[in-house]
Amino acid sequence: MSLPNWRGVFPAVTTQFNEDLSINLAETQRVIDGLIRDGVHGLIIMGTVGENNSLEPEEKRQVLAAAKEVTAGRVPVITGVSELTTPRAAAYAKDAEKIGADGLMLLPAMVYVPTEEELFRHFATVAGASALPIMLYNNPPAYRVDISVPLLQRLAEIPTIVALKESAPDTRRFTDLANAIDESKMMLMAGLDDVALEGLLLGAKGWISGLTNAFPKESVALYDAVVAGDLAKARAIYRWFLPLLHLDARHDLVQSIKLAEQVMGRGSERVRPPRYVLEGQVRADVIAMVEKAAATRPAL
Numbered sequence: 099m100s101l102p103n104w105r106g107v108f109p110a111v112t113t114q115f116n117e118d119l120s121i122n123l124a125e126t127q128r129v130i131d132g133l134i135r136d137g138v139h140g141l142i143i144m145g146t147v148g149e150n151n152s153l154e155p156e157e158k159r160q161v162l163a164a165a166k167e168v169t170a171g172r173v174p175v176i177t178g179v180s181e182l183t184t185p186r187a188a189a190y191a192k193d194a195e196k197i198g199a200d201g202l203m204l205l206p207a208m209v210y211v212p213t214e215e216e217l218f219r220h221f222a223t224v225a226g227a228s229a230l231p232i233m234l235y236n237n238p239p240a241y242r243v244d245i246s247v248p249l250l251q252r253l254a255e256i257p258t259i260v261a262l263k264e265s266a267p268d269t270r271r272f273t274d275l276a277n278a279i280d281e282s283k284m285m286l287m288a289g290l291d292d293v294a295l296e297g298l299l300l301g302a303k304g305w306i307s308g309l310t311n312a313f314p315k316e317s318v319a320l321y322d323a324v325v326a327g328d329l330a331k332a333r334a335i336y337r338w339f340l341p342l343l344h345l346d347a348r349h350d351l352v353q354s355i356k357l358a359e360q361v362m363g364r365g366s367e368r369v370r371p372p373r374y375v376l377e378g379q380v381r382a383d384v385i386a387m388v389e390k391a392a393a394t395r396p397a398l
């Protein structure tokens with residue numbers, strides 16, 4: 099399989115809820131349409147920020163179908179695959195292909211910490227369940243699993259595994275991976291907001307982003323500046339953005355990003371338990387950060 103054209107800024111889209119915390123598909127579609135109109139290059143549906151693991155199986159299929167409908171082929175739609183077991187992940191991969199997803203972002207099985215061989219079998223089994231291109235997701239701080247370089251070398255030999263979202267905070271990984279894996283087999287994507295610029299400069303082809311939900315135009319401008327070689331502009335945008343981008347590395351990243359989205363008039367902060375909306379000083383701090391960022395936006 100040739101590598102897909104996954105380049106640029108791919109926001110990890112939020113899933114919108116009604117007051118009773120049922121899914122609001124119309125509002126989710128509105129959020130998606132707004133992001134596309136503001137220039138993002140692709141979408142991650144039901145990643146961590148999309149609260150994948152707080153959705154029922156049928157809800158996941160409904161959200162993906164709604165995303166495909168509103169996107170209408172304008173940008174690629176990649177759906178998160180985040181399940182407790184390998185059979186459930188494989189079943190979702192099959193259904194995602196039927197619904198029309200353009201790719202999968204595949205996570206390790208939730209909760210269980212596997213051996214390296216178990217992790218390989220999980221990824222390989224899901225890869226065999228559909229013909230869709232797959233982006234693996236490595237996020238050791240969040241999921242307690244680190245996909246090692248030797249394991250990624252094995253996985254890169256599976257034709258449908260074509261990309262890696264790298265969210266390890268150590269940016270040396272980008273160069274180690276570039277040296278170890280032929281870029282014709284697996285492309286790298288920056289996956290942690292507050293090392294996004296470093297990842298892009300070190301060879302990542304795109305940025306899977308949380309805070310793009312609140313500031314999509316600035317996110318796209320940062321990427322465009324890197325591609326154009328305008329590092330002065332890229333640094334200026336990044337320095338303005340970084341206080342907010344740090345939110346993506348917190349345990350309450352979903353609540354923080356959805357609150358930022360709400361402050362910017364783009365969505366609702368509602369989240370499903372076990373998450374709850376931010377309260378007290380933490381909430382006030384996030385609001386103040388977003389309002390300051392909105393008031394001091396860089397010229398694009």
